[in-house]
Amino acid sequence: MPEFNIKADLTPANFDNLIERHGQYVRWIRRQACYCVTDSGRVDPHHKECEGRGWIADIQRTFDVEGEVVKHAGNFLFPKKTPVEKIKRIYRKQPFVEYDVNDVAIVPYKCKEGTVIKYVGTEDSWNTLSAHQTLYIDYDYTISQSKKTQDVTYLGSGILEVNNFNFDSKFEHEILNAYYAKNVTTGETMILTGFSGKYVFFKAIGNENPAHTWEISIEYALPHTLAIQGEILRMKRDVGIVMMEGDAFITVPYNFYIGNGDVITALVAEERDSQVIQVDPAINEYELKQFDVTRVLNIEDETNHDYKSGVDYIITKRNVLKFLPDGIKPNGKASLLFLYHPTYTSIKGTPQLRTPENERFPKRLELKLWAKTGSERKNLSGNMETGFYHG
Numbered sequence: 001m002p003e004f005n006i007k008a009d010l011t012p013a014n015f016d017n018l019i020e021r022h023g024q025y026v027r028w029i030r031r032q033a034c035y036c037v038t039d040s041g042r043v044d045p046h047h048k049e050c051e052g053r054g055w056i057a058d059i060q061r062t063f064d065v066e067g068e069v070v071k072h073a074g075n076f077l078f079p080k081k082t083p084v085e086k087i088k089r090i091y092r093k094q095p096f097v098e099y100d101v102n103d104v105a106i107v108p109y110k111c112k113e114g115t116v117i118k119y120v121g122t123e124d125s126w127n128t129l130s131a132h133q134t135l136y137i138d139y140d141y142t143i144s145q146s147k148k149t150q151d152v153t154y155l156g157s158g159i160l161e162v163n164n165f166n167f168d169s170k171f172e173h174e175i176l177n178a179y180y181a182k183n184v185t186t187g188e189t190m191i192l193t194g195f196s197g198k199y200v201f202f203k204a205i206g207n208e209n210p211a212h213t214w215e216i217s218i219e220y221a222l223p224h225t226l227a228i229q230g231e232i233l234r235m236k237r238d239v240g241i242v243m244m245e246g247d248a249f250i251t252v253p254y255n256f257y258i259g260n261g262d263v264i265t266a267l268v269a270e271e272r273d274s275q276v277i278q279v280d281p282a283i284n285e286y287e288l289k290q291f292d293v294t295r296v297l298n299i300e301d302e303t304n305h306d307y308k309s310g311v312d313y314i315i316t317k318r319n320v321l322k323f324l325p326d327g328i329k330p331n332g333k334a335s336l337l338f339l340y341h342p343t344y345t346s347i348k349g350t351p352q353l354r355t356p357e358n359e360r361f362p363k364r365l366e367l368k369l370w371a372k373t374g375s376e377r378k379n380l381s382g383n384m385e386t387g388f389y390h391g
């Protein structure tokens, strides 16, 4: 069993470092039980939010870390994950000392983006500890950030596109929440109708102009670093492991509870696919067969028109090709060539292993390519809208 093939001298901390160094950026969408599910497991079949499925899918934003050895200097602690959302416990083991979390504050880290923890109490706390005296910390960190920006383009039809919205120049962020959109030129605050990917939608009132200055306030997610290994096929061949149904493994730190059906997207890798759609003059939105379409390379139809993103169409809801009212739309059969990020669903968990000191080990999970999980696919794509967009 490959999941038990963990060397005894490899500590959870070492393993986390390994994942960090060899991992890749991923988005993790968690499938969580809907609040309409009763204690006896009954689902409200007419519930609008979950469409009667009993679960909702959402991007994980906060994570808990337990027992991290934390660096300290003077009145400051430097947790590895940042920004810190909540401090739960700060302690030493021998002799056991627990510090009062009311005496600490989460403050911005001046040298780097993020946060550190500062002692603000009256006692001379860890200030007097020497560097080798170990402190441990339990805390929550968040992967979401907020920003207010005027670096947006008005595409017409009540659609604003966030510019330069990338991470490490590797992939585009995704909006989790939109707080407001303002036409700075006219001074008008717009009524938001939704958001998707890098777009914010609002109710157009008629005097919008692409030359106006716009301002929006949004929340977006940073990626996780996890290690995906697509080695199952090779292992099946070499070792003859036939009980596995997956296409890949993912190795995750101990504090990640990836559940059955959760959706993991590799955010840097891009693959190519094609699809033929039949465009109906009355229908503006077309669902593409991959989960996370990043870019349409080409739309070909009998007119040979050069269809352009942001002018004729946008990709919304991750895999919906939406033709814009002010753009040109194919009529009849159109052939698409597009790029997408490989996406997997989690199909099997492994038991949580612990070290002799009762520390938890990282876990390994089996993943299946999302495009292969047919029935799941429709459910998820219908449920993926994080916002309040119904256009």
Ligand SMILES: [Zn+2]
Residues within 6 Å of the ligand: 034, 035, 036, 037, 044, 047, 048, 049, 050, 051, 052, 053, 054, 055
């Ligand atoms: Zn529900």
